[in-house]
Amino acid sequence: xxxxxxxxxQVPVFEEAPVExxxxxxxxxxxxxxxxxxxxxxxxxxxxxxxxxxxLVKGINGFEAEFNKSQTSFHLRKPSVHISDTAEYFCxxxxxxxxxxxxxxxxxxxLVKP
Amino acid sequence: xxGVTQTxxxxxxxxxxxxxxxxxxxxxxxxxxxxxxDPGMGLxxxxxxxxxxxxxxxxxxxxxxxSRLNKREFSLRLESAAPSQTSVYFCASSPHPDNQPxxxxxxxxxxxx
Numbered sequence: 001x002x003x004x005x006x007x008x009x010q011v012p013v014f015e016e017a018p019v020e021x022x023x024x025x026x027x028x029x030x031x032x033x034x035x036x037x038x039x040x041x042x043x044x045x046x047x048x049x050x051x052x053x054x055x056l057v058k059g060i061n062g063f064e065a066e067f068n069k070s071q072t073s074f075h076l077r078k079p080s081v082h083i084s085d086t087a088e089y090f091c092x093x094x095x096x097x098x099x100x101x102x103x104x105x106x107x108x109x110x111l112v113k114p
Numbered sequence: 115x116x117g118v119t120q121t122x123x124x125x126x127x128x129x130x131x132x133x134x135x136x137x138x139x140x141x142x143x144x145x146x147x148x149x150x151x152d153p154g155m156g157l158x159x160x161x162x163x164x165x166x167x168x169x170x171x172x173x174x175x176x177x178x179x180x181s182r183l184n185k186r187e188f189s190l191r192l193e194s195a196a197p198s199q200t201s202v203y204f205c206a207s208s209p210h211p212d213n214q215p216x217x218x219x220x221x222x223x224x225x226x227x
Contacts, residue, residue, distance in 0.1 A: 009154065034214060043118070043204055043218030044157070090156055094214055101172065102214050104156030 002027050002095045006105035013081055014113050021076040021108045023091030032094040033074040034102070035065055039087045047089075050074065061085070086112045117141070120205050120219035127195045127226045135190040135222050137205030145208045146188035147172075147215050148180060150201040157204065163188055164211035195226045 007022040025031065032051050036044040048059025055067040065076045074091060091105040121136045139146065144165045149157040149172075159172030163182040177199060179191045192199060203222045206215035 004156070032214065041220065043206070043220050044215075045218070046216055049214070092156075092214070101159060101162075102157075104158070106154045106156050 002093070002103060004091055004093050004103050004105040006089075006091050006108050008108050009106065010109045010111065012111045012113060015083055016080050018077065018079050019081050019085075019110060021089050021091075021110070023074045023076065023105055025072050025074070025091075025093045025103075027072065027093070027095055029095060033065070033067055034092040034094070035059065035063070035074070035076050036090045036092060037061075037087050038090065038107075044090065047076070081110070081112050083112050083114065086110060118205055118207055118217050118219040120203075120222050122222060123220065124223045125225070127192075127224065129195060129197060129226060131195050131226075132191065132193050133195065134192075135203055135205075135224075136187070137189065137219060138187045139205075139207040139217065140186065141207060141209075141217065142185070143207040143209050143217070144185070145211050145213070145215075146182065147206040147208075148178075148188070148190045149204045149206065150174065150199075151204060151221070152201050160190065160203075197226050200224060200226045 004025045013019045034049045035047040038044045048057050050057045050067045058064045063078050088107045088109050090107050092102045118139045147162040148160040151157050158174050161180040163169045166185045181189045205219045
């Protein structure tokens, strides 16, 4: 079965430090890749997406992610986090063989400390 | 503000009771989705509607029914609620079936005792 794994359930990080959230997927077919952010008591917001082209994707709020096909990964990075980045982050993959439906990872909670 | 609106925001039910979760979007999107969110499991698709008049099962449809009332509204019904359906439910929309969900509501927190 196709799956998405977010390797860290929680990531504490100090303000202005860099952060990397890891995401790996299992698939040998073409995929579309997404990162969503969920602030407390809110729905998900799309941060960025990879559909094709350059493997380095830039999103909103200073986030970027890199698609690595050989490692089946799509890690999310931000060079300097703010308190307001405290949220839960979800990696999601759309497997073309599965009708383009999204499969979500379990989420990573980022807690930014002052 | 434009977006996806869900009602109610919170609900407590007893086992066996029924209820309908409401969702409406005002962005003229064709596709709408219902997900449930459980700790450590991300979001799982319950049902989706690619366009007005069509609905299809997602990953976890058992125990649920849906109605795409018109282009704006997509409701989720629990006919006989079970404790396993305690979850946070999100409605989402996208412009086209080939697009992934872009706009989410704020969720309905449902507890079943």
